[in-house]
Amino acid sequence: MKGIAFALGKTNYELIIYTVNSTDNVGAFLASIALSGSLDGLIILSLPFTVDDAKRLTDHKVVTVVVEYEQEFFSSVDIDNSTGGEMAGKYLLEKGHRRIGFIGEIYPPDYAIRPALARLNGLRKVMAEAGADIPEYYVQSAPIEPESTRQAATKLLSLPDRPTAIFAAADVQAMVLMKVAADMGLKVPQDVAVLGFDGLEYAEFMGLTTINQSLVDSGRIAADLLLNQLTGASPSVQHIKLPLSLIERETV
Amino acid sequence: MKGIAFALGKTNYELIIYTVNSTDNVGAFLASIALSGSLDGLIILSLPFTVDDAKRLTDHKVVTVVVEYEQEFFSSVDIDNSTGGEMAGKYLLEKGHRRIGFIGEIYPPDYAIRPALARLNGLRKVMAEAGADIPEYYVQSAPIEPESTRQAATKLLSLPDRPTAIFAAADVQAMVLMKVAADMGLKVPQDVAVLGFDGLEYAEFMGLTTINQSLVDSGRIAADLLLNQLTGASPSVQHIKLPLSLIERETV
Incomplete structure (x- = not known):
């Protein structure tokens, strides 16, 4: 979220936070977001959703980017x-x-x-x-x-x-x-x-x-993907695999 | 922030995040927030501000709550x-x-x-x-x-x-x-x-x-203070000192 906040801080988009408990009904929640009509875009962090959820977001033209796993509907940022x-x-x-x-x-x-x-x-x-x-x-x-x-x-x-x-x-x-x-x-x-x-x-x-796994980068890149789709700079769905790196310190 | 998000999640208020780098001009940032006119309330987390900043927020009727230190202008949540x-x-x-x-x-x-x-x-x-x-x-x-x-x-x-x-x-x-x-x-x-x-x-x-120091509680309480002032349920400025507790584990 830090990465997302930094990336959006340089734009005129506002970052609104919705917290969803894993035990909540994620589908109903996403449906209410889709219907509210007040969002330009949505970044979903580490939260699974169904095909129906995805279609509802698409139908309501909520441009969406997913962080942590790849799926067919939306652009994504994750690691291998x-x-x-x-x-x-x-x-x-x-x-x-x-x-x-x-x-x-x-x-x-x-x-x-x-x-x-x-x-x-x-x-x-x-x-x-x-x-x-x-x-x-x-x-x-x-x-x-x-x-x-x-x-x-x-x-x-x-x-x-x-x-x-x-x-x-x-x-x-x-x-x-x-x-x-x-x-x-x-x-x-x-x-x-x-x-x-x-x-x-x-x-x-x-x-x-x-x-x-560069968690801050993943947020920043997710925000950039979303902005590119919103502005039309790069409208197509993209799946980004973040590079992993080994940080050698003292425990091996 | 987790505490704030949870507390607001039960209301119709939306939580918008603004990130301010400590090296940024905090005053100019707060002024732009005050002038934007789109906020009902503001929670300031661990960020110092001047008397002028505070007056500007008050003049523009941005109800404000401060987390981490007490001052004379706004309600606050902190610890001793x-x-x-x-x-x-x-x-x-x-x-x-x-x-x-x-x-x-x-x-x-x-x-x-x-x-x-x-x-x-x-x-x-x-x-x-x-x-x-x-x-x-x-x-x-x-x-x-x-x-x-x-x-x-x-x-x-x-x-x-x-x-x-x-x-x-x-x-x-x-x-x-x-x-x-x-x-x-x-x-x-x-x-x-x-x-x-x-x-x-x-x-x-x-x-x-x-x-x-119950950081999650401090966010929740800050949000409650703000909501109480916004709804008029408890409009006056309040300074809450959170209780501290000792968690005994294994290192003493």
């Missing part, structure tokens, strides 16, 4: 999560790791996008190609929430054949891993390397090595 | 930072600590509010009353930024008479302290206790004990 997992695997292999654990929200509720699973699959693929398959007990699913993540971290770090590196599919989960490791007297990265994913501002405070 | 520092001191004393260090942004740029200094003063007062004055070299000023905070943390943790506890005036700075301690092989809280301030969501992931 599988590629992100492959980057994680390649980097950890390069650093000499072959026993790699994983923590992530593999089984999110139905409504959610499932990026963590794609990240795991990318990691698995690269490790398998290197002849270092990831055993099932090295993979811990945990919702992005402190207590579950801590349990998952404790399980992985307590294994007799503890992984030498752990890839956490979210930076906040990597932070939990670092905390649990410190409590167990394990040094990062000497005893266990930790690699995150997201590139949160807070990750920098923790010195976390992470795969950066 | 000095009380927060006293809470920190009392809690650390209770836990048996008498050698207490401090990290915070004591010398922020001119435009900023200075909450960290008030937190330090509250801490100093309580410690002095207990006969455990804080020596000057136990006080480290660092902007809320990773590298400066890390240097400050390293200095404090490397002292031959290392403090037994450190109060960080911001949770993100407490997180840096935890990281530096782990890197130095120091256990938290056994070797050094760490107390934060803010109550960020990320602090929970780190198991950080902290003084919670």
Whole structure:
């Protein structure tokens, strides 16, 4: 949202925020927005919608851009999560790791996008190609929430054949891993390397090595896509895959 | 902002976001908002303004609420930072600590509010009353930024008479302290206790004990104050001090 706000701050468009709880009826909400007729455009952040929802927005000429996943109806900005997992695997292999654990929200509720699973699959693929398959007990699913993540971290770090590196599919989960490791007297990265994913501002405070998905850029680019469609500068639907980058700090 | 969005989501008011960079001309920006005539009300978050700015908003009948500091013109929601520092001191004393260090942004740029200094003063007062004055070299000023905070943390943790506890005036700075301690092989809280301030969501992931200023509540209450003034339900200027609470986790 910061990226969207910055991009629109340079224009005469006003940024209006609608908050939708994941348990609300997203369809009814989008319908009311479409019908209100007061919007020039709409950016949907990390919220799934149905084909009917999309048609309603199109029928009411609400120019829409979607952030976090690609679909056929609207322009989108997202990342290739599988590629992100492959980057994680390649980097950890390069650093000499072959026993790699994983923590992530593999089984999110139905409504959610499932990026963590794609990240795991990318990691698995690269490790398998290197002849270092990831055993099932090295993979811990945990919702992005402190207590579950801590349990998952404790399980992985307590294994007799503890992984030498752990890839956490979210930076906040990597932070939990670092905390649990410190409590167990394990040094990062000497005893266990930790690699995150997201590139949160807070990750920098923790010195976390992470795969950066440039969230601020995604907002800025979504706003630019929307503006280009509104002004007619570039009216067609476009799907932008943001490049991922590895930020090397101190935990791998 | 999350709190504001939730509160307004239940009404027919729309939430429009204006981003102002601290280096921008805040006065000119507020003037343009006042003149645009399209706003029913305005919530100013952590942004200082002049007497002239305030008069301009009042003259143009923009009902305004200010979050983070009290002034004479508009209703406000803030916390008593000095009380927060006293809470920190009392809690650390209770836990048996008498050698207490401090990290915070004591010398922020001119435009900023200075909450960290008030937190330090509250801490100093309580410690002095207990006969455990804080020596000057136990006080480290660092902007809320990773590298400066890390240097400050390293200095404090490397002292031959290392403090037994450190109060960080911001949770993100407490997180840096935890990281530096782990890197130095120091256990938290056994070797050094760490107390934060803010109550960020990320602090929970780190198991950080902290003084919670209920940022989501402050947004919600600011929105309620504004709505009450707009509807005439409670038209007078009010100054709300939010209660602070200690969240005990694992780092003290």
